Each structure stands twice: as structure tokens, then as C-alpha cells.
Amino acid sequence: xxxxxxxxxxxxxxxxxxxxxxxxxxxxxxxxxxxxxxxxxxxxxxxxxxxxxxxxxxxxxxxxxxxxxxxxxxxxxxxxxxxxxxxxxxxxxxxxxxxxxxxxxxxxxxxxxxxxxxxxxxxxxxxxxxxxxxxxxxxxxxxxxxxxxxxxxxxxxxxxxxxxxxxxxxxxxxxxxxxxxxxxxxxxxxxxxxxxxxxxxxxxxxxxxxxxxxxxxxxxxxxxxxxxxxxxxxxxxxxxxxxxxxxxxxxxxxxxxxxxxxxxxxxxxxxxxxxxxxxxxxxxxxxxxxxxxxxxxxxxxxxxxxxxxxxxxxxxxxxxxxxxxxxxxxxxxxxxxxxxxxxxxxxxxxxxxxxxxxxxxxxxxxxxxxxxxxxxxxxxxxxxxxxxxxxxxxxxxxxxxxxxxxxxxxxxxxxxxxxxxxxxxxxxxxxxxxxxxxxxxxxxxxxxxxxxxxxxxxxxxxxxxxxxxxxxxxxxxxxxxxxxxxxxxxxxxxxxxxxxxxxxxxxxxxxxxxxxxxxxxxxxxxxxxxxxxxxxxxxxxxxxxxxxxxxxxxxxxxxxxxxxxxxxxxxxxxxxxxxxxxxxxxxxxxxxxx
Amino acid sequence: xxxxxxxxxxxxxxxxxxxxxxxxxxxxxxxxxxxxxxxxxxxxxxxxxxxxxxxxxxxxxxxxxxxxxxxxxxxxxxxxxxxxxxxxxxxxxxxxxxxxxxxxxxxxxxxxxxxxxxxxxxxxxxxxxxxxxxxxxxxxxxxxxxxxxxxxxxxxxxxxxxxxxxxxxxxxxxxxxxxxxxxxxxxxxxxxxxxxxxxxxxxxxxxxxxxxxxxxxxxxxxxxxxxxxxxxxxxxxxxxxxxxxxxxxxxxxxxxxxxxxxxxxxxxxxxxxxxxxxxxxxxxxxxxxxxxxxxxx
Numbered sequence: 001x002x003x004x005x006x007x008x009x010x011x012x013x014x015x016x017x018x019x020x021x022x023x024x025x026x027x028x029x030x031x032x033x034x035x036x037x038x039x040x041x042x043x044x045x046x047x048x049x050x051x052x053x054x055x056x057x058x059x060x061x062x063x064x065x066x067x068x069x070x071x072x073x074x075x076x077x078x079x080x081x082x083x084x085x086x087x088x089x090x091x092x093x094x095x096x097x098x099x100x101x102x103x104x105x106x107x108x109x110x111x112x113x114x115x116x117x118x119x120x121x122x123x124x125x126x127x128x129x130x131x132x133x134x135x136x137x138x139x140x141x142x143x144x145x146x147x148x149x150x151x152x153x154x155x156x157x158x159x160x161x162x163x164x165x166x167x168x169x170x171x172x173x174x175x176x177x178x179x180x181x182x183x184x185x186x187x188x189x190x191x192x193x194x195x196x197x198x199x200x201x202x203x204x205x206x207x208x209x210x211x212x213x214x215x216x217x218x219x220x221x222x223x224x225x226x227x228x229x230x231x232x233x234x235x236x237x238x239x240x241x242x243x244x245x246x247x248x249x250x251x252x253x254x255x256x257x258x259x260x261x262x263x264x265x266x267x268x269x270x271x272x273x274x275x276x277x278x279x280x281x282x283x284x285x286x287x288x289x290x291x292x293x294x295x296x297x298x299x300x301x302x303x304x305x306x307x308x309x310x311x312x313x314x315x316x317x318x319x320x321x322x323x324x325x326x327x328x329x330x331x332x333x334x335x336x337x338x339x340x341x342x343x344x345x346x347x348x349x350x351x352x353x354x355x356x357x358x359x360x361x362x363x364x365x366x367x368x369x370x371x372x373x374x375x376x377x378x379x380x381x382x383x384x385x386x387x388x389x390x391x392x393x394x395x396x397x398x399x400x401x402x403x404x405x406x407x408x409x410x411x412x413x414x415x416x417x418x419x420x421x422x423x424x425x426x427x428x429x430x431x432x433x434x435x436x437x438x439x440x441x442x443x444x445x446x447x448x449x450x451x452x453x454x455x456x457x458x459x460x461x462x463x464x465x466x467x468x469x470x471x472x473x474x475x476x477x478x479x480x481x482x483x484x485x486x487x488x489x490x491x492x493x494x495x496x497x498x499x500x501x502x503x504x505x506x507x508x509x510x511x512x513x514x515x516x517x518x519x520x521x522x523x524x525x526x527x528x529x530x531x532x533x534x535x536x537x538x539x540x541x542x543x544x545x546x547x548x549x550x551x552x553x554x555x556x557x558x559x560x561x562x563x564x565x566x567x568x569x570x571x572x573x574x575x576x577x578x579x580x581x582x583x584x585x586x587x588x589x590x591x592x593x594x
Numbered sequence: 595x596x597x598x599x600x601x602x603x604x605x606x607x608x609x610x611x612x613x614x615x616x617x618x619x620x621x622x623x624x625x626x627x628x629x630x631x632x633x634x635x636x637x638x639x640x641x642x643x644x645x646x647x648x649x650x651x652x653x654x655x656x657x658x659x660x661x662x663x664x665x666x667x668x669x670x671x672x673x674x675x676x677x678x679x680x681x682x683x684x685x686x687x688x689x690x691x692x693x694x695x696x697x698x699x700x701x702x703x704x705x706x707x708x709x710x711x712x713x714x715x716x717x718x719x720x721x722x723x724x725x726x727x728x729x730x731x732x733x734x735x736x737x738x739x740x741x742x743x744x745x746x747x748x749x750x751x752x753x754x755x756x757x758x759x760x761x762x763x764x765x766x767x768x769x770x771x772x773x774x775x776x777x778x779x780x781x782x783x784x785x786x787x788x789x790x791x792x793x794x795x796x797x798x799x800x801x802x803x804x805x806x807x808x809x810x811x812x813x814x815x816x817x818x819x820x821x822x823x824x825x826x827x828x829x830x831x832x833x834x835x836x837x838x839x840x841x842x843x844x845x846x847x848x849x850x851x852x853x854x855x856x857x858x859x860x861x862x863x864x865x866x867x868x869x870x871x872x873x874x875x876x877x878x879x880x881x882x883x884x885x886x887x888x889x890x891x
Contacts, residue, residue, distance in 0.1 A: 070817070070828060078816050098735075098815035101828050111812055114722045115729050310855060355633050 061094040062408035065119045066466060067109055069102035081461025086424060091415055093408050095466040113137060116402040120409050126163060126531030129172055129396045138171040139399040139406065145170065148410040152417035163531065164396055172396030173413065193387030193519030195250045197325035198339070201371040203230040211373050215258040215290060218376040222299040225322040233320050240322040241294065243304035244312035246549055250327040251304070251312075252291065253385050257523060258378030259287035262386045263552075264545065266527040266584065275526060275584035279548050280572050283382075285565045291556045305553050317342045319369075339367035375518055387519030388529065416465070426462050433460065527584055530591065534583035540576035547571060621645065623866075630656055630859035637855065656860035667864060669818065670825040673737065677803040677821060681741040685799040686792060688745050689754055694780055696751075697758035711748045721812070728813055739813040740806060740821075750795050757791040758784060793879035797872070804869045826865045829858060 078097060080088070088094050098117070100108045106128070112118045121132075132138050145153045156170060164172050199211060204221070207230050212218040222240035229238050243251035247263045256262050261278040269276050278284060294300050303311065315321050316338055324338075340361035346369075347353035366372075377383040399409055415421040427434040427442045433456075434442040444453045457463075526532070551568035554560040597605065628647045629637060636651050637644055660667045695701055696708060719727070724743065733739035761784065769779050785792065807823040814820065820828075 067815075078818060099817050100811060100815075101824060104811055108811060111721060111725050115725050117729065117734070 059092060061088065061092050062405050062411070063094055063096050063119075064405055064408050064412065065096045065098070065117055065403075067098040067100060067105065067112055067118060067121070068466065069105035070099060080466075081464065083425060083428060083461040083464070084466050086429065087412075087415070087421075087465050090424065091408075091411055093412060097466055113400045113402070116400075116404070118400050119403040119405045120397060121400050122397055126396070126528065127533045129164070129398065130166055130531050130533065132398065133166045133171050137401055139401050139403060140169050140171060141173075141399065142168075142170045144406070144410060148407065149414035149417070151414045172398035191387035191519040191521050191524045193385045195253055195325065195327050195385035195387070196518070197254050197323065197373045197375060198367075198370040199324075199373055200225070200231070200322050200369055202369050203322055204371070206230040211371060212376055213374065215255065215376045215378050218254075218258075219290070219294060219297075219299070222294065222323060223297060226298055231319055233318075237318075237320045238322070239301045239315055239320050240299040242301045242312055242315055242321040242324055244301075244307045244309050246305050246553060248549075249309070250385070251325050252300075254325050254375050254383075255290055255294075256284070256287045257384045257386075257520070258376050258382055259283040259290070260378065260380060260382040260522075261287055262523045264548075265386055265523060265525050267522060268526045268588070273585070273589075274581065275532065275588050276581055277572075277577065279544075280569045280577065285562065286378075288552060288555045288565060289562050292558060292562060295556050296558055300556070305557070313338055313341075317345045319346065324370075337361075339370050343368050384518050384520035384523060386523040386525065388524060412465070425465060427457065428460060428462065433457075530588060532584050532587040532591065534580050534587060536576060536579050536583055540580055544572055544575060544577055544580070547575060626859045626862050630856055630863050632856070634855060656856040657864070659857060660860050660864060666825065667822075667861065670820055670822045673819060674804060674822040677737060677740060677806065678800045681803045682796050682799045684741060685745060685747070685750075686796055689747070689751050689795060690780070690785070690792075692746055693751050693754035694758055694784060697755045699759075711751065715748045725812060734813060735815040735819065737814075737819060740803070740809050744802075744809075747799070750798060754788075754791055754795060757788055761787055790879040793876045797876050800872070801869060822865050826861055829861050 078099065080095075084095070098108070098112060109118070109121055113121055121138075145156065152173070156164075156173070161170065164170060199221070203225055204211065207224055207228055209221055209224060212221045225240040226235075226238055229235065231238070241252075243249065253262060256278075261281045261283040263279070263284075265278045266275055267278055268274075291300065295302075301307070301312070301315070316324055319342065340359075343361065344353065344359040347359070348355055353359060375383040375385060399406055403409070416425055423430065423434075423442070428445075428447075430436065430445075432445050432447050434445045434448075437443050444451075444456070448456045451459075527534075547568065551560065551564060555562060555564060625645055628644050631647055631652050631654060632644060633651055633653055636648065696704055698704070718724075728734060728739050728743060731742075733742065765783060765787075766779055769783050774782065803821075805823055806821055807827070810819075810821050810824050
């Protein structure tokens with residue numbers, strides 16, 4: 001019995017302690033070496049390029065640990081693309097990828113950086129980038145780049161330094177977001193935009209109206225749409241101007257732009273060198289007055305404050321909407337994805353297309369029912385949309401201070417800054433994937449076969465190293481204008497000639513045209529563009545935005561009289577707006593003094 | 595027994611109230627189901643306000659799409675199923691192994707161990723230290739990183755310990771007198787008597803794995819190891835049916851997938867229904883197990 005009791009006690013002790021141990025399992029275990037990464041799954045497309053000889057054969061590849069965000073429209077996988085395989089082979093490197101949903105990439109990045117798990121990271125905009133630097137998390141590249149990336153270093157010119165240098169030191173690399181015109185390099189002193197306004201072409205024609213040029217004509221045309229219902233959709237359904245999510249979805253930017261302001265945007269007052277917000281600018285009151293008048297006349301969607309994007313797009317597809325102004329997303333492809341969806345739905349309603357049948361939109365021509373407008377001008381001649389400057393829209397790439405394989409990252413950066421690297425990244429292997437021509441740049445090679453060149457390049461992973469991310473590829477402005485844009489310009493010109501459509505009025509060309517013509521420097525968010533941060537922004541911004549949204553919504557919908565705007569301004573200033581103005585201005589002055 | 599007039603009135607109102615409450619609970623589910631099986635143009639015509647399906651328009655195209663051959667959804671299902679089945683089983687075994695000894699009042703050091711367990715309920719390690727520990731143990735990008743660091747939930751362990759402590763000691767002593775060892779007692783006597791608490795804890799652990807989201811984002815680096823929740827969220831946020839098919843299946847993608855709204859709703863149904871179905875089967879244990887855990891100190 002005593003023996004039994006002893007055994008029982010031993011069991012209980014052992015079990016209890018093992019349980020306690022298990023609770024701390026992760027703490028108590030001795031460190032074990034990180035298991036070697038499983039080889040990434042290579043696609044059957046990966047082959048060794050005969051024209052690209054390997055460098056040091058027996059040496060194990062240098063590993064670059066990167067994190068990739070899974071964003072809309074891009075399916076990032078662990079697979080190694082053909083292009084990635086070629087470049088890894090050429091440089092004797094390999095990627096260890098961590099793939100996360102795009103909208104949580106910052107949290108994951110911070111955790112991985114803290115754990116020393118990244119060799120290459122990104123800053124989510126300039127304020128975040130400066131924040132990482134000020135916390136000492138990034139490697140100072142000022143001395144490393146000239147020594148280890150001599151091909152890249154010349155690109156770090158004064159313009160780029162303006163954005164990425166912190167107290168005179170370089171910690172990251174950035175590239176241009178959008179070229180401003182075909183065949184020309186991007187410029188840091190000119191803004192670009194994705195916002196555009198479209199109006200029902202068939203309605204205008206039916207009513208014998210011309211596209212409006214100014215904000216008053218714009219009102220008159222919208223009112224004619226409502227009064228005369230050219231689409232025959234009925235008074236209950238017709239929506240002359242559609243919008244969603246209140247004011248932040250760019251749907252009403254045309255009206256703000258006409259009155260010299262933009263919603264939720266900071267600017268520099270040149271007169272007193274103070275950083276201010278358009279939200280409390282006198283022009284904002286004028287813009288709200290126009291919107292209030294339009295809303296009262298049933299010209300603006302009654303649901304614009306509460307409805308979400310799907311509901312708004314449904315109304316467009318059903319043919320109820322006269323004016324749609326938006327950022328790029330719903331109008332992404334060629335003449336506009338949503339407009340093509342509308343065409344598809346109209347065909348289904350007419351019975352000439354069955355539900356589920358494949359519909360191939362004509363992306364070479366302007367959309368059937370829509371025409372794009374110049375942004376309407378206001379009483380003082382103002383017009384245009386917000387945008388971003390040539391360099392500000394790109395996240396700086398950087399190397400964490402605790403990165404292990406700095407040389408491998410710099411080797412890759414440097415290689416991609418060479419002509420050989422650029423062509424390999426963007427076109428593949430010469431005389432196989434592309435052939436070089438004197439006048440038209442790179443043209444399809446024998447491997448492309450009957451496929452469209454752009455589709456083929458997308459399939460083999462061009463411009464993305466590692467696969468699924470153009471972080472490295474987009475960093476280099478060096479050769480883009482020489483090859484890429486020349487090729488695009490040629491293709492577009494060819495398409496324009498074929499279809500008899502003026503070049504520059506649809507598809508990709510339109511985006512560049514808009515970028516050049518319709519974005520206004522004064523509407524580029526000054527704080528973001530300059531990388532200014534205010535210590536109180538985190539605490540105050542959300543509250544100030546909520547106050548602004550409430551007042552503006554109530555003024556436009558008529559719940560508040562226009563005079564309430566003055567009350568809003570006073571409240572905004574008292575609730576912390578003035579604090580932010582002071583802090584941003586101080587940050588700007590400090591930056592100037594650097 | 596005949597009800598009084600007041601009781602009858604109360605019953606009528608009670609039933610009406612419960613029906614309304616039920617409808618409120620079921621309406622979102624019905625809405626999602628309807629959107630998942632109705633063609634887009636019908637939904638669109640009703641301005642997204644269709645609560646019940648119109649039978650003649652019902653289509654299962656979106657379900658066919660998400661469960662197609664190389665569907666990522668099925669892959670996410672299998673990863674989640676592994677975690678729910680294997681993870682829960684391991685959790686239960688380890689929780690029992692710790693709870694059983696600690697239910698013995700004569701165990702030396704019992705108070706100290708309990709205090710130690712209790713402290714972990716009050717003070718967590720924090721995200722970065724925990725990440726560093728998981729990294730140091732080589733578990734990053736391994737599904738075991740979602741199981742081992744959470745092997746025993748202190749709270750569930752205490753509930754189970756209380757349940758074990760409430761079992762009649764005479765039964766255990768009788769077994770001991772008959773020559774049973776501790777393992778035999780645990781396996782042959784305690785476990786059969788503890789089905790309610792084991793079922794309840796299994797449900798808690800299982801639902802925890804089914805809904806695991808943050809842990810996957812932090813510790814898992816490969817989308818091929820994503821569980822259902824991150825995958826579902828990605829489908830909903832990215833609004834892209836492409837995510838449902840393996841990368842590279844370009845030809846599949848070009849076959850005009852069903853409208854995204856339908857696909858999203860079908861994905862929600864597919865991710866929600868399986869775990870809902872489990873509840874009725876463990877309900878009879880569930881109530882008892884929770885009650886015991888909650889009223890015993």
C-alpha cells in the first residue's frame with residue numbers, strides 16, 4: 001500500500017510538473033537552430049537561361065528575407081517565377097518570403113523587424129519611414145551604397161535625397177510612382193493623380209448638351225439629367241451625381257477642387273509659411289454651399305453618406321447614374337471596369353447576353369456610355385484633383401539595422417540598377433523572351449508566340465522580384481523611360497491608329513494625361529508629401545475628422561444651415577486643430593533648417 | 595395545469611418576443627445565404643435588400659466555384675481541420691494531465707503551482723517576447739506554433755480541475771483499493787465521468803482554433819498554411835475571386851467567375867456553417883460543463 005501511495009504521489013507530481021512545464025513550453029525550451037527553409041516550389045516555367053551564366057557555382061545562395069503584402073489585384077504566392085528564378089540564378093541569391101494580408105503588413109513588419117527576421121523592409125509612407133529611422137531601426141546606407149551599390153548610387157540625386165535623407169543620412173531607396181508623360185521621366189516637382197470624372201455620353205447627346213466646363217454648367221447639366229430623365233429610368237431611380245462613404249471616396253473632389261480646396265488635405269500657406277488644413281479654409285464653405293444646393297435639388301445621391309461602394313457601383317451598372325467621379329479603382333481597366341460591367345448588365349437586360357456567359361469588354365475604345373470630363377472650374381478659376389508628387393507615393397525600401405544579409409540586398413539593388421538587370425527584370429532573356437529593336441525598344445521574342453506581349457510578361461513575373469512584389473523593380477527610374485514607356489507609347493499609338501481614336505483619350509494614355517493635367521500641386525497633401533509628422537496627430541486627428549465629417553454631412557444634407565460652418569471652424573481650432581497647425585508648421589521649419 | 599389569463603398573455607408575448615429575437619439572430623445569416631445563391635442582377639435590381647431567395651432564380655454557381663478542384667478554400671479547410679482535430683486533442687490531453695493532479699488536495703506544492711498558473715492569467719508575455727520565444731524554438735511558419743505555445747489554457751485547466759475535484763472521492767479510492775494505478779483511474783474512472791467538461795473544453799479549444807486569426811498572421815509566413823479565417827478575411831477585403839484559385843490558373847480565372855458578391859457570401863457560409871453544425875451535438879454536455887465550471891470556486 002505504501003508502495004502504491006508512493007507511486008501515486010510520484011505520478012501526481014510528475015503529471016503536475018509536466019503540465020506546468022507545458023504551459024511554459026515555449027519559454028523553457030532551449031534554443032534550437034531555425035530549420036532550413038523548405039525549397040520554394042518552382043513552377044515549371046523556371047529554366048536556366050542559357051545566356052545568363054551563373055557566378056560562383058559551388059557557393060550556397062545568399063538568402064534575403066523579405067515580407068510581401070497580399071494586395072487587391074495581386075495574388076502573391078510562395079512560387080518562384082521565371083524572372084525571379086533567372087535573377088536568383090544570376091546573383092546566386094534566394095528569397096525567404098513571409099506573405100501576409102496587405103492591410104496588416106505594418107504590424108507584421110514591426111514584429112518581424114523586432115525579431116531580426118527581415119533583411120529588407122519597407123516604410124509605409126514617408127512619416128512611417130522617418131519614424132523607423134528616429135527609433136534607430138534602420139541601417140544607415142550613406143556609406144554603404146557608394147561602396148556596395150555603385151550602379152545605384154548615382155540615382156540618389158538631390159531630388160531623391162530631398163525625400164529620403166534624414167539629417168543628411170540616407171536610410172532607404174525610393175522610386176517614382178507614376179510617370180507624368182509618355183517618354184519623359186517622372187518629376188518630383190509635378191503631381192500625378194488617379195481621380196477622374198465621367199459623365200453619361202448618351203444622356204448628353206440625347207439632351208443636346210455639351211460637357212460642362214465650369215461648376216455652374218456642371219450644376220445645370222446635372223439638373224437637366226434629373227428633370228428630363230434622358231435614360232428613362234424614372235424620377236425615383238435617377239441619380240445625377242453618385243457618391244459613397246461621405247466625402248472621402250474622391251467622388252466629390254471635383255466640387256472641392258473648383259473652390260480651391262480639397263477635403264482632408266493639408267497645404268502650405270505661402271504667405272505666412274504656415275501648414276494649414278483645407279477643411280477650415282473659406283473655400284470649403286463655398287464648396288459646401290454648392291453641394292448643399294445640389295443635394296437640395298436632388299442632384300446628389302441621397303444615400304451618399306451611408307452607402308458603401310458596392311451599392312454605388314450597382315446604381316452605375318443599372319444605368320441610374322449621370323456623373324461618376326472616382327479614384328482609379330472602379331475605373332481601372334482601359335476605359336473603365338465598372339463601365340464595362342454596366343455594358344455587360346445592359347446586354348443581359350436586353351437579352352442579347354445570357355447570365356454567366358463570358359463578356360469580353362472592348363478595352364481599346366472609350367466606354368460606350370461614358371465620356372471623361374475636364375475637372376470643372378470654379379468662380380476663381382480653380383479646378384483639379386488631389387494627387388501625389390512624383391516620389392511621394394512610393395514606400396521607401398530599407399534595410400533593418402539587425403538584418404543579416406545586407407550584402408545580398410545591396411547586390412540585388414545594384415544589379416537591378418544596371419541595364420542588364422533592368423532588361424532581365426522587365427523583359428527576360430534577350431532573343432528568347434524579347435528582341436531589341438532600334439526604334440520600338442524591346443519587342444516580343446520567339447518564346448512569346450501568339451500571346452500578347454504584356455500578358456506574357458505578366459505570366460513570367462516581369463517587374464516583380466521577388467514574385468508578387470515590385471518593390472525592388474520599381475525603385476529604379478534609370479531605364480524605364482528608355483524602354484518601357486517607349487514600348488507603351490508605340491503600342492498605344494498603334495491601337496489609336498487602328499481604331500481611329502485620338503491617342504491619349506482612353507486607357508493607359510488617359511491616366512498619364514490626367515496625371516499631367518488634372519492634379520494640382522496645391523491639392524497634394526502637404527504633410528504626407530513632405531513627410532511631416534505631428535506628435536499630437538495620433539491623439540487628435542480622428543476626433544477632428546469625426547467633427548468635420550459630421551458638420552459637412554449635415555450641412556450638405558440640409559440638417560445644418562451653411563452658417564454652421566463657422567461654428568465648425570471654431571470648434572476644430574479649439575479641439576486641437578490649432579495644435580496640429582503649430583506642430584506641422586514647426587516640423588516643416590525644422591525640415592527646412594536641415 | 596391550466597394557465598391563468600395573465601400567464602397566457604405572458605406566454606403569447608413571450609413567444610412573439612422570442613420569435614422576433616430569433617428572426618433578428620437569423621436575418622443576417624439568411625441575408626448572406628440569399629446573396630450567395632441569387633444572381634447578381636436580381637440582387638442588384640432589389641438594391642441589395644433581398645432577405646429571402648426567389649426560388650426560380652436560385653443558382654449554386656458560387657458554391658461550385660469555391661469548391662472547385664484546386665480551390666484554395668478547400669486547402670484552408672484542411673489546414674483548419676488539422677488544427678481543430680489535432681490541436682484540440684493535444685490541448686485536452688495536456689489540460690487533463692495538469693488538472694487531474696492539481697485536483698488532489700494532498701499534492702505537495704499544489705498551491706505554488708496554482709499560483710504560478712494564476713499569474714500567467716494576469717500577466718502575459720507580450721507580443722514581441724512571445725514571438726522571440728516561438729522564433730527561438732524554430733516554430734515560425736509551422737502550424738505547431740499555433741498549438742504548442744497555447745498547449746494549456748490556464749482558465750480551462752482551472753475549470754477542469756474544479757470538475758475533477760467535485761468527483762466523488764470514494765469512487766477513486768475504491769478503484770485504488772482494487773489495485774488501479776493513477777493512469778488507470780484517470781483513464782477508466784475520471785475521463786468517463788468527465789465527458790461534459792471534456793466536451794465543453796473541446797468545443798472551446800476547437801472554436802478557438804477555428805477562429806484563430808491573429809496567431810496565423812504573426813507566426814505563419816506561407817499562404818499555403820493559412821487557416822480559414824485569414825483566408826476568408828482576405829477574400830472579403832481583397833474582393834477578388836482570383837484568391838480562390840491557385841495562382842497560375844489563368845485559364846480558370848478567365849472563365850468568367852461568378853460575381854464577387856456571390857462568391858464572398860458563399861465563402862462566408864462555407865466558413866461559418868461547419869462550426870455551427872457542431873454545437874447541437876455537444877449542447878447537452880455544454881450546458882452542464884459550463885455550469886459546473888462557473889459555480890464552483
